[in-house]
Amino acid sequence: MKIVISTSTNSLDGPFDRRFGRAPFLSIMNTETGSWEACANPGMGAAGGAGMLASQFVVEQDVQAAISGGYGPNAYMTLSAADIQMYLAPAGKELTGLEVLDLYRQGKLEQAAFPTEPGRRDSQ
Numbered sequence: 001m002k003i004v005i006s007t008s009t010n011s012l013d014g015p016f017d018r019r020f021g022r023a024p025f026l027s028i029m030n031t032e033t034g035s036w037e038a039c040a041n042p043g044m045g046a047a048g049g050a051g052m053l054a055s056q057f058v059v060e061q062d063v064q065a066a067i068s069g070g071y072g073p074n075a076y077m078t079l080s081a082a083d084i085q086m087y088l089a090p091a092g093k094e095l096t097g098l099e100v101l102d103l104y105r106q107g108k109l110e111q112a113a114f115p116t117e118p119g120r121r122d123s124q
Helices: 050-060 073-081 097-105
Strands: 002-007 025-030 036-040 065-068 085-088
Touching (some): 002 097, 025 050, 050 073, 073 085
Parallel strands (some): 002 065
Antiparallel strands (some): 025 036
16 A cells, blocks of 8 residues: 655655645655655645645555645545545644654544645635
8 A cells, every 4th residue: 555645854754744735745655565755746836736736646656545734625636536545644743754654554543534724715
């Protein structure tokens, strides 16, 4: 199984990033082989549509689950359509990517049942 975790650095030992679309890295862990790869998040520097860009990238990686701090409506819709389960890391704690992965393995993360972040609205 492949799991993506939003992270601040290119190391799972580094800080977890609560932002899905704007996290600097999307770290992909293969739970069967133990291998992982930190990928630059294509949504991080986007002027708009960061969550959509990140979601499309995750779908292309054949990931089955995502762990982040929240998901906007477009990210949620894209990940849901691809049958990717979305999990929420606990708020208010400084965690590493490995600590978040451990919480997932212990079954301690809540699954997102709806978008948890507001969508971006352009000013007109």
